[in-house]
Amino acid sequence: MVRRHELTNAQWERIASLLPEVGGPGGRWADHRTVVNGVPYRTRTGIPWRDLPERYGPWQTVYERHRRWSADGTWARILHALQAGADTTARDADGSWTVNADSTSRRAHQHAAGARHRPAVGPPAKRGGSRDEADGREALGRSRGGLTCKVHLLADDRCRPLVWLTPPGQHGDSPLFIPLMQTLKVARTGTGRPRTRPDRVRGDKACSSRTNRACLRQRHIKATIAEPDDRKTNRLRRGRAGGRPPAFDRDQYRKRNTVERCVSKLKQHRAVATRLDKRDYIFHGTLATAAIMIWLRDLTKEPPDTA
Numbered sequence: 619m620v621r622r623h624e625l626t627n628a629q630w631e632r633i634a635s636l637l638p639e640v641g642g643p644g645g646r647w648a649d650h651r652t653v654v655n656g657v658p659y660r661t662r663t664g665i666p667w668r669d670l671p672e673r674y675g676p677w678q679t680v681y682e683r684h685r686r687w688s689a690d691g692t693w694a695r696i697l698h699a700l701q702a703g704a705d706t707t708a709r710d711a712d713g714s715w716t717v718n719a720d721s722t723s724r725r726a727h728q729h730a731a732g733a734r735h736r737p738a739v740g741p742p743a744k745r746g747g748s749r750d751e752a753d754g755r756e757a758l759g760r761s762r763g764g765l766t767c768k769v770h771l772l773a774d775d776r777c778r779p780l781v782w783l784t785p786p787g788q789h790g791d792s793p794l795f796i797p798l799m800q801t802l803k804v805a806r807t808g809t810g811r812p813r814t815r816p817d818r819v820r821g822d823k824a825c826s827s828r829t830n831r832a833c834l835r836q837r838h839i840k841a842t843i844a845e846p847d848d849r850k851t852n853r854l855r856r857g858r859a860g861g862r863p864p865a866f867d868r869d870q871y872r873k874r875n876t877v878e879r880c881v882s883k884l885k886q887h888r889a890v891a892t893r894l895d896k897r898d899y900i901f902h903g904t905l906a907t908a909a910i911m912i913w914l915r916d917l918t919k920e921p922p923d924t925a
Contacts, residue, residue: 623662624655629914635695656680661907664888666729687910688903697906700913701780703807705816708774714817714840716870717772717780717876719798721791722885726758726765726893733896757898759786767893769905770794772802773880775873776914779909780804784898791824796833818876819891831864842870883912 625633630651637650640790656674660667687693705715713867757767766787772780781801783794804813818840821830826843834841845864852862885891887908895901 623658624652625658625914626918628918630642630654632700632914632917633696633910636692636699638692645851653680653683654879657684658911660684661887661889661904661911664894665915666821666890684903685900686902688906693906693910697910697913698805698916700910701778704774704778704780704804705813706807708776708778710818710873715813716775716818716820716873717802717816718775718880719770719772719795719819719821719875720877720881721768721770721794721824721872722881723761723763723787724767724769724891724893725763725875726767730758730767730896730901731765756896757784757786757901758893759788761787763787767901769884769890770798771877771880772798772852773877775876776916777876777880777883778913779880779884779905783906784901784905791822792827792830795821795825795827795830799833818832818842818870820871820877822874841865842867842874844871879911884908887911 633654633846634650637654652673652675656677657671657680659674660670660680662889667681670680674680676802700870705769709715758765759767768785768787769782770785770791771782774780781798781803783798783801785794799819802814802816806813815837816839817844819834821841821843823844826845826849831841831843841864843864845866850863853863887904889895889904890908893901895904
């Protein structure tokens with residue numbers, strides 16, 4: 619019997635060739651499929667690693683494999699391979715590829731606190747995503763919700779996560795909008811460079827700023843971003859000097875709920891809904907495993923019976 623959080627045969631066939639070879643220095647590794655099924659189980663349930671069921675093997679093996687693959691980018695490479703061709707499978711009625719931006723705040727569990735400022739042994743900063751080693755906070759900060767971590771992400775119109783950043787919880791959305799757009803890179807199924815420029819971007823009022831709109835305009839990306847009420851009032855108060863209002867399509871903005879639904883899918887994984895990892899690069903790996911499961915379920919979904 620295949621459990622909900624475990625990989626089916628069709629899903630395993632999609633990622634089996636993307637995993638490192640079983641073997642290497644120190645002897646033969648444990649079976650990849652057993653380990654890979656153990657990592658989503660922990661991500662889905664949020665249990666401590668020591669409480670991992672015995673059917674997945676020693677918990678130290680599963681944790682060390684997850685930590686290593688989070689550090690060397692194995693989870694990220696699997697996700698990028700599954701995302702190949704996403705710009706053609708999620709298009710609007712007019713044939714344009716649209717992405718949606720949003721952020722969510724993740725409360726940090728007490729197990730996520732207490733990491734050393736600079737680990738004695740660990741991966742390079744370039745492999746650890748957005749880990750902040752300068753202040754030693756590991757993307758954890760104090761906000762109104764306490765010790766929190768934010769997840770800024772882009773999702774397509776099929777509620778699938780594309781890229782994300784994990785700053786401390788007190789950081790705002792607008793300053794990270796441009797860095798988030800710069801991390802977007804979707805491989806093509808055929809020849810050609812990865813797709814880095816969508817046709818349209820939808821965002822809420824938190825993403826509205828002159829700098830963000832100017833950056834999108836410079837890259838020839840259509841923006842569907844709501845304007846805050848105070849900015850509208852200030853523009854009207856200035857009269858002609860306030861300039862024209864930015865273009866806004868209400869019908870397009872209604873479709874921004876796809877990123878909210880994507881966040882809800884990620885929150886179904888308890889290790890994502892509440893941050894349990896001390897290190898930021900391991901939390902990136904946990905986010906990647908949750909995103910991989912979302913993509914695998916979408917790619918291996920059986921077509922509806924039209925008979």
